[in-house]
Amino acid sequence: MNFARLFSRFGWLSTVYYLCFNASFRREQYSVLAGRTEYARALTAASGSSALLRRNIHRLEKGLIMRPRRAVFAEDYIFETVTALQTNILALEVAEREWALQVLTQYFDTVTDRGDIIKARNIFLSVIGQGLQSEQDGAAVPYPYADLPQPRVTYPDFFRLCQRRRSVRWFLTDPVPQLLLEQAVQAATLAPSACNRQPFKFIQLSGTDAATAAGFAMGTTGFAAQIPTLLVVVGDLSAYPAERDRHVIYIDGALASMQLMLALDTLGLASCPINWPDVEKLERKMDKFLQLQPWQRPVMLIAVGYPDPTGGIPFSAKKSVVQTLVPFSSAQNENNNAD
Ligand SMILES: Cc1cc2nc3c(=O)[nH]c(=O)nc-3n(C[C@H](O)[C@H](O)[C@H](O)COP(=O)(O)O)c2cc1C
Numbered sequence: 001m002n003f004a005r006l007f008s009r010f011g012w013l014s015t016v017y018y019l020c021f022n023a024s025f026r027r028e029q030y031s032v033l034a035g036r037t038e039y040a041r042a043l044t045a046a047s048g049s050s051a052l053l054r055r056n057i058h059r060l061e062k063g064l065i066m067r068p069r070r071a072v073f074a075e076d077y078i079f080e081t082v083t084a085l086q087t088n089i090l091a092l093e094v095a096e097r098e099w100a101l102q103v104l105t106q107y108f109d110t111v112t113d114r115g116d117i118i119k120a121r122n123i124f125l126s127v128i129g130q131g132l133q134s135e136q137d138g139a140a141v142p143y144p145y146a147d148l149p150q151p152r153v154t155y156p157d158f159f160r161l162c163q164r165r166r167s168v169r170w171f172l173t174d175p176v177p178q179l180l181l182e183q184a185v186q187a188a189t190l191a192p193s194a195c196n197r198q199p200f201k202f203i204q205l206s207g208t209d210a211a212t213a214a215g216f217a218m219g220t221t222g223f224a225a226q227i228p229t230l231l232v233v234v235g236d237l238s239a240y241p242a243e244r245d246r247h248v249i250y251i252d253g254a255l256a257s258m259q260l261m262l263a264l265d266t267l268g269l270a271s272c273p274i275n276w277p278d279v280e281k282l283e284r285k286m287d288k289f290l291q292l293q294p295w296q297r298p299v300m301l302i303a304v305g306y307p308d309p310t311g312g313i314p315f316s317a318k319k320s321v322v323q324t325l326v327p328f329s330s331a332q333n334e335n336n337n338a339d
Contacts, residue, residue: 027283028297032246035237035295042238043084046091051239053088055195056081057100060107065142071112078107078120086127101134102141165262168270169223169303170311175206176229176304180267187263193252199239200253200299202260203232203290210303216285217274217301228305232286233257237295253299261302270307276300 007017018025043052056077063073074081085100092100105128108121134140153161185202193199205213210230214220220227233256235249261271276286276298286298 023280024278027278027280028246031237031295031297032243034293035239035246036241036243038238038293038295039241044087046088048091048093049096050084050088050092051197051199052241053081053084053092053100054096054197056084057103058196060103061142064103064106064110069110072114072117073111074107075114075116079116079123082120082123082127086123089127089132095140098134099140101128101132102139105134106141161262161265165265166270166313167272167316168305168307168311168313169272170308171226171228171270171303171305172308173226173228174306176269176306180264180269181229181304183267184260184263184269188256188260191252191256191259193255194245194248197239197248198252198256199236199249200256201234201236202302203234205230205232213286213289214274214301214303216282216289218277218279218282219275220301220303223303227303229303231260231302231304232290233299233302234290234292235297235299237297238293249297250299257300257302264304268306269304272303274301274303 003021004017007013007021039051042050056074059077060074060081063070066073082104085104089097104124108124111117113121181204188202189198206229210227211225213232214224214227214230217224233253235253237246237249240246240248257273261273264271276282283298286292292298
């Protein structure tokens with residue numbers, strides 16, 4: 001422990017510590033670097049979804065809703081955006097293609113031409129000139145807040161759902177209907193994600209596969225074998241060209257998982273999130289079992305099934321709002337310091 005304390009005194013010393021004495025971060029570093037390489041490789045290969053395209057189309061959307069909207073924007077990335085569209089257009093999933101085509105059409109209708117924008121417009125025109133223009137009109141471009149559907153859920157209803165959603169570990173043997181699972185995943189896909197890249201998948205397992213993968217996790221002792229469906233939330237580090245975004249797979253994966261678990265509850269199903277610790281031996285087992293790529297990392301697992309009504313639910317007292325919500329004001333701090 002004293003050893004660790006010594007190396008924790010400076011940032012550079014802790015780098016030495018983790019390089020020479022402790023390999024805990026090695027896999028993460030490997031995955032992040034493999035992700036960056038895969039990101040670069042994917043730029044020239046057609047795919048159903050392009051991380052660069054998704055990010056840049058989203059940046060264009062933000063430019064389009066800017067107040068006031070600038071006459072010239074996205075000059076520094078519009079060329080790479082239409083190049084990505086051109087590379088991927090034949091392979092793109094319909095929703096992504098429609099979104100990209102419609103947002104780009106609105107962008108080029110709005111922006112003032114100059115420099116790279118003219119070059120990008122020409123590429124875009126050549127893409128849509130091949131008959132690849134949008135097939136739906138006006139459905140995938142920015143719209144005013146007032147057009148959102150009215151909420152039917154009141155706060156008491158939502159709070160009750162939050163109270164009902166508990167980690168359930170004991171399930172009936174009934175299988176999880178695929179349609180219900182897909183409905184829950186549909187709700188999960190609506191979760192926010194950084195630059196709308198949605199860098200995760202839910203890998204669905206059942207039967208002995210579910211038991212085997214659940215058994216790799218450390219927190220499933222005693223209940224792994226009776227989990228009807230197991231979802232392994234897998235993050236994709238190839239969505240990012242730089243290390244700075246290495247945590248986003250965990251954030252986005254967790255936000256979507258929360259929506260998934262709440263949705264499951266509304267469908268009469270129950271779930272339990274399961275920790276996926278970063279333990280090299282376990283990572284290797286899961287990689288091999290699911291045939292993951294080096295840039296794919298499990299974020300967590302989720303057990304899903306019909307709850308056994310007689311199964312116990314730990315009370316798990318929650319922290320209070322006072323402990324959790326911390327109002328902060330820099331002016332207040334300055335006043336305190338002046339006292
Ligand atoms: C990231 C995460 C990892 C968890 N890992 C486990 C686990 O390995 N085993 C388990 O039985 N429960 C696990 N849980 C469930 C928690 O124990 C549970 O959410 C917590 O005690 C609060 O209870 P509640 O979910 O019923 O509100 C995990 C929850 C989260 C969010």
